[in-house]
Amino acid sequence: MLGSDAILRALEHEGVDVAFGIPGGAILPTYDAIARGTTVRHVLARHEQGAGHMAEGYARASGKVGVAIATSGPGATNLVTAIADAWMDSTPVVFVTGQVRSSLIGTDAFQEVDITGITMPVVKHSWLVQDVEELPSVMKSAFHVARTGRQGPVLVDVAKDVQEAELDFAYPDDVDLPGWKPPRTVHPRQIRAAAEAIAAAERPILYVGGGVLNADACAELRALVDAGQLPAVVTLMGKGGLPDSHPLNFGAPGMHGSKFANWALNKADLVIAVGSRFDDRVTGKVSAFAPGAKVVHFDIDAAEVGKIRRADVPVVGPLKAALTQLTAELRASDHTPWLRQLDEWRQRFPFRYAKADGVLKPQTAVEAVRDAAAGLDTDVVWTTGVGQHQMWAMQYLVCDTPRSFITSGGLGTMGYGVPAAIGAKAARPDATVVCIDGDGCFQMTCQELATAALERLPIVTVVINNGWLGMVRQWQEMFYNGRFAQTHLTHAVPDYAQLAEAYGCAGFTVEAEEELEDALAGAFCCGRSAVVDVRCDPEEKCFPMVPAGAAAVDVIEAPEPEAVNA
Amino acid sequence: MSTHTLSVRLENKPGALARVSQLFSRRGYNIQSLAVGPTERADISRLTLRVDCSEHSLEQIEKHMHKLVNVLRVTELGPDESVERELALVTVSVAPDRRPDLVALSQVAGAEVVDVGRDAMTFEIVGRPDQVEAFEELVRPYGVRELVRTGRIGLRRPSRTSNRSERT
Numbered sequence: 001m002l003g004s005d006a007i008l009r010a011l012e013h014e015g016v017d018v019a020f021g022i023p024g025g026a027i028l029p030t031y032d033a034i035a036r037g038t039t040v041r042h043v044l045a046r047h048e049q050g051a052g053h054m055a056e057g058y059a060r061a062s063g064k065v066g067v068a069i070a071t072s073g074p075g076a077t078n079l080v081t082a083i084a085d086a087w088m089d090s091t092p093v094v095f096v097t098g099q100v101r102s103s104l105i106g107t108d109a110f111q112e113v114d115i116t117g118i119t120m121p122v123v124k125h126s127w128l129v130q131d132v133e134e135l136p137s138v139m140k141s142a143f144h145v146a147r148t149g150r151q152g153p154v155l156v157d158v159a160k161d162v163q164e165a166e167l168d169f170a171y172p173d174d175v176d177l178p179g180w181k182p183p184r185t186v187h188p189r190q191i192r193a194a195a196e197a198i199a200a201a202e203r204p205i206l207y208v209g210g211g212v213l214n215a216d217a218c219a220e221l222r223a224l225v226d227a228g229q230l231p232a233v234v235t236l237m238g239k240g241g242l243p244d245s246h247p248l249n250f251g252a253p254g255m256h257g258s259k260f261a262n263w264a265l266n267k268a269d270l271v272i273a274v275g276s277r278f279d280d281r282v283t284g285k286v287s288a289f290a291p292g293a294k295v296v297h298f299d300i301d302a303a304e305v306g307k308i309r310r311a312d313v314p315v316v317g318p319l320k321a322a323l324t325q326l327t328a329e330l331r332a333s334d335h336t337p338w339l340r341q342l343d344e345w346r347q348r349f350p351f352r353y354a355k356a357d358g359v360l361k362p363q364t365a366v367e368a369v370r371d372a373a374a375g376l377d378t379d380v381v382w383t384t385g386v387g388q389h390q391m392w393a394m395q396y397l398v399c400d401t402p403r404s405f406i407t408s409g410g411l412g413t414m415g416y417g418v419p420a421a422i423g424a425k426a427a428r429p430d431a432t433v434v435c436i437d438g439d440g441c442f443q444m445t446c447q448e449l450a451t452a453a454l455e456r457l458p459i460v461t462v463v464i465n466n467g468w469l470g471m472v473r474q475w476q477e478m479f480y481n482g483r484f485a486q487t488h489l490t491h492a493v494p495d496y497a498q499l500a501e502a503y504g505c506a507g508f509t510v511e512a513e514e515e516l517e518d519a520l521a522g523a524f525c526c527g528r529s530a531v532v533d534v535r536c537d538p539e540e541k542c543f544p545m546v547p548a549g550a551a552a553v554d555v556i557e558a559p560e561p562e563a564v565n566a
Numbered sequence: 567m568s569t570h571t572l573s574v575r576l577e578n579k580p581g582a583l584a585r586v587s588q589l590f591s592r593r594g595y596n597i598q599s600l601a602v603g604p605t606e607r608a609d610i611s612r613l614t615l616r617v618d619c620s621e622h623s624l625e626q627i628e629k630h631m632h633k634l635v636n637v638l639r640v641t642e643l644g645p646d647e648s649v650e651r652e653l654a655l656v657t658v659s660v661a662p663d664r665r666p667d668l669v670a671l672s673q674v675a676g677a678e679v680v681d682v683g684r685d686a687m688t689f690e691i692v693g694r695p696d697q698v699e700a701f702e703e704l705v706r707p708y709g710v711r712e713l714v715r716t717g718r719i720g721l722r723r724p725s726r727t728s729n730r731s732e733r734t
Contacts, residue, residue, distance in 0.1 A: 120585060121592045125635040128580070145635060179577060179638045303629035306622070 003132040004033035004163040007096065010139035011040050013171045016067050018426045020045055020054040024071025025111055027098030029163035040067075043426055043455050048075050050419040050448040052082020056091045057423025060406045061381055061431075063216060065146050066093040066423065072100055073111030076157070080119060081413055086153035087122040088410025089237060090214055092146040094139075095123075095155045102130045102159045116157050125180075126155035132165035137172050144175045149182025150301040151214050183300065186317030186325065193313045194272070194296045195329035198228060201270035201294075203338045206230050207253070207282075210237030210409065211275015211299060215319035218242065218402040221274065224327045225249075229335070231342050233261040235276055236390075237409040240399035250342060254282040255546045256391035259555045260345035262546065265290045266553040267341075273297045275319055278308035279410070280548075288551030298322050351395045352558055353540070360513050362464045362536040366392045366436060368513075369462050372520040379431040380404060381424045385417040385441025387471040388542045389464035393436045415444030421459040422452050432460070432524065439465040439489055439496075446499065452529040453504035460523045461531045466538045467491035474541045496533035505529040569598065570624050571643040571650065571720055574613040574631060575605070582636035586613060589630055595619055599717030610638065614650075614719045647726035652695045652718040655680070656702065657688045659709035668708060675701045686711055 001009070007030050011019060018041045023031040034042050045051035048070040055066030066086075070079050076097040086093045100109040105128075116126040125145050127138045135158070142154045198204055212221050218241050225232055225248050233253045234242050242249050253261035262284075265271060271293045276282070283289040286308060297304075297311035298319055305314040315322055353363045366389070373380045382397055383406045384390040390407060399405045406424055408416035421435040442463050452459050469487040476484050497507025506526040508519040510533065523530035543558035576582050583602055590597050598616035605612045617627065624642070631640045643650065656677075660668050668687060669679060677691040691701045695718050702713065 116581065117584070120581075120588050124633075126581075149633075177635060180635045181632075301633070303626060303633060307626060 001167060001169040002029065002033065002163065003135050003158065003165050003167060004029040005036065006132070006135045006167060006169050007139065007158065007163070008033045008038040008040060009169060010136060010171060011067060012038065014065065014139075014143045016040050016065070018043060018058060019067040019069055020051040020058070020423065021069030022046075022048055022051060022071070022075060024075045024098065026072035026100055026160045027069060027075070027163075029160060030069065030096070030098065030158070041426075043422070043451065043457070045419070045451050046447040047445070048078030049081050049415070050445055050451065052079045052093070052095065053085070053413070053416050053419035053445070054423035054426070054448075054451075055093045055095075056082060056086050057383060057406055057420030058427040059091050059093055059423075060420070061403055061424035062427035063403065064427070065143055066091070067096065068093060069096045071098045071111065072115070073113050075111075076115035077113055077118065080122075081411075083119050083153050083155065084122040085408055085411040085413045085416065089210060089408065090151045091153065092151035093153045094142045094146050095153060097155065097157045098163065099128065099157045099159045101161045103161070105130070105159065116155060119155050122153070123155050124152045126157065129156065129158045129162050132162045132167045135162065135167065136169060137176065140172050141175045141177055144177070145180060148180070183302070183317045186315055186322040188325070190313060190315040191322065191325045191329055194298075194315055194326055195331060197270055197294055197296050197313055198230070198272065199331040199333045201333070202335055203268045204230055204270040204272060204335065205264050205268040206232035207265065207271050207273045207276050208232050208234045208238045208241055209274065209276025210235065210241070211319060212238055212241040213402055215275060215300065217275075217319040217323050220320055220323035220327070222246070224323050224330075227327050228330045228333070229339065230272070231264065231339060233257070233264055235279075235282055235409075236394050236407060238276065239394060239405040240402050243400035244398045245400055248339075250346060252394050253552065254279075255284070255548070256394070256542050256544065257282075258351060258395070259349035259544050259557065260342065262552045262555055263345055264342055265293075268293045271295050273299070274323070275299060277304045282552075283308065284546045284550050284552035288553065349557075353543070354559065359537045360511070360535065362389065362466060362534075362540050363392050363396060364513055365462065365464055365510075365516060365534040365536060366396045368516040369434065369436065369520060370397050372517070372524060373432065373434055374398075376432050376524060379428065381406065381428060381431045381433045383407065383417045383421040383424060383433065383435045385435075385437045386412045386414045387438045387441060387469070388466070388474065389436055389438040389441075389470070391542045392464070397436075414438075414441040417441055418445050418452075418459070418461055419448045421461070422448055422455075422457050425452075425457040425459050435459055435461040437461055437463050438470060439463055439467065440469045442496070443489075443494075449500060449503035449505050449529060449531070458527070458529045460529070462520075463496050463531060463533050464536055465491055465496065465533050466536045466540065468538050471542070477541070479547070491535045491538075496531055500529075500531035505531055508532045510534045567618055567620055569616060569618050571648070571718065572615045572617065572628070573641045573643050573720055573722070574615065575638040576611045576613055577636040577638060578604070578609050578611045579636055582611070583613070585634050585636060586631065589634065590627075593626070593630060595623060595627055599715070601717040601719045603719070612719075614717065616718060641722065643720045643722060648720045648722050650695060650718045650720035651692060652698045652716055653690065653692045654698045654702065654713065654715040655688060655690055656705060656710060657686050657712040658705045659686050659711050661685060664708070668705070671704060672701075675704055677701055
């Protein structure tokens with residue numbers, strides 16, 4: 001067997017059903033192996049960044065390891081954004097790149113870059129394979145490292161001559177990685193200490209992050225919430241990890257989270273962090289974050305515990321087991337007054353925005369998409385880009401199932417939404433996949449509409465088109481005296497509906513609230529990929545907002561609706 | 567802030583050292599010295615690192631290093647429970663008539679003459695890091711032309727079997 005075939009056999013052994021990529025010189029032998037036959041479906045992207053985000057979307061939607069394939073040099077460097085994105089959001093992806101021939105490595109050969117060197121800070125591990133005999137064990141190790149412990153990206157860089165070399169293929173049953181020992185159990189003493197802290201607390205709050213989804217611990221989390229009547233705030237990355245419509249889910253905290261979620265953390269006497277990492281977009285000024293609270297911190301990654309905020313009770317280990325054991329250890333405790341207080345804040349400080357005659361507000365568009373999708377008889381998986389539209393999606397979409405909200409949190413990668421949606425559709429063909437995008441984001445990766453159309457992976461993209469790099473514009477208005485430097489994109493160029501048609505997708509243009517319903521119905525029913533260009537108020541800002549570096553309790557709220565209308 | 571010595575057992579694989587040093591630069595930790603070499607096993611190297619950082623940072627460094635696939639074990643070498651040594655080569659400017667003074671001085675300090683030139687001599691000293699530093703100070707008035715230190719290497723003393731700071 002050839003090395004190139006060994007790569008495909010390894011993917012098959014690992015249960016990979018879809019891989020995303022683009023061929024090129026140094027990876028040609030592996031594409032030839034694809035041509036020779038494999039059970040792996042290859043989705044041809046139009047840019048390697050797109051392939052990378054598709055693999056991420058696939059991984060996030062399915063819970064399996066994603067795979068992206070690219071050639072050496074520019075193919076590999078085009079993957080870097082996706083690799084960094086997967087690193088920041090702990091998304092398990094195996095990136096496979098071709099490398100120039102072993103004899104040429106280090107000579108600045110055509111399309112040679114040191115991609116293992118370039119990506120070192122943003123992978124869990126990487127391998128440069130120069131001996132074909134190592135390929136099976138490297139592939140096995142790559143999948144193992146990507147999916148165990150804190151999940152994340154790995155890179156396998158394979159020299160072209162290795163892909164062409166002969167080997168006797170045997171896929172190993174085990175990995176030989178003496179230095180890779182992620183925690184497999186949690187310490188019962190720490191679980192008891194956590195239970196004691198909860199029993200002693202008057203105002204406990206769970207602070208749930210994306211780790212709950214990665215750990216497949218959503219059912220265990222819900223059992224804990226129900227058994228302990230513990231209220232929770234759920235971060236952007238954790239959305240869907242606890243049903244949004246659960247009465248004890250107080251939604252997202254942070255820079256554009258609700259005032260009540262931020263207040264809940266601020267006034268709590270016990271913060272129970274579960275797979276969350278005290279990101280600066282959640283905490284605001286760290287010294288003013290949950291100032292009166294003890295902290296219990298559950299995480300698979302010891303390096304996250306105590307990184308930003310000291311943990312009074314650190315609990316390192318797999319969340320599924322930890323949460324099950326914690327539920328079993330819970331003692332009766334009553335914090336009804338606290339729950340009543342949280343409910344009162346939730347009533348008092350809802351997300352709100354001011355409607356105005358003749359102006360289509362972006363929030364109205366997001367709500368309309370939410371309501372239209374609610375009427376579908378399929379599962380719905382949401383993806384987003386990054387910016388105002390993402391924050392409105394976080395605020396207004398209702399996600400009641402795990403892996404139904406896929407977004408770029410840590411890296412904040414504009415352009416993530418469309419390719420991630422295509423990857424999600426490949427993972428879950430029976431679901432309706434909807435990308436809520438911004439006009440700035442959409443233009444960064446919209447070439448992947450060709451992939452969606454030709455690979456028959458229909459997605460619905462709703463472009464919240466305010467004609468600006470909206471979030472940047474908001475910062476310029478609020479913090480740079482309204483000097484709108486280089487943020488105006490215009491509503492009309494490109495014409496998104498025509499662009500969609502050019503790519504073989506259906507295009508819809510919406511300029512008024514009344515047109516939303518029909519356009520969305522058309523997009524959901526057209527049986528192919530669709531783009532709905534919703535031309536919105538360019539001046540709308542996203543509130544509430546905690547300015548960067550401010551205390552999370554000092555929320556800037558949306559102007560009073562009455563005052564605006566008066 | 568205080569200075570700590572970390573001993574790291576590392577798989578002897580391409581890129582392994584780069585991963586460790588990259589981690590330090592990426593996370594903003596400063597390495598004072600780093601010595602790396604083979605161990606009793608051909609497939610394992612040992613790094614001895616000196617870092618100047620807070621206790622909190624040290625804990626973070628250890629945790630991050632443990633996440634590196636090539637890192638087998640990280641141990642902090644406390645001054646009381648470990649033995650540490652360093653080697654230095656020092657070329658000192660010296661006129662022929664002052665050579666005897668310098669040789670006498672070096673003998674007191676435990677250094678050896680390894681080369682003699684027309685107007686300079688090279689000494690080798692092996693010892694505890696403070697002894698190496700003392701020798702450096704001693705010869706500085708003569709004019710140190712070139713100096714190289716290996717950085718310290720260390721091992722835990724078998725006579726102190728405390729497992730306190732060992733995490734695997």
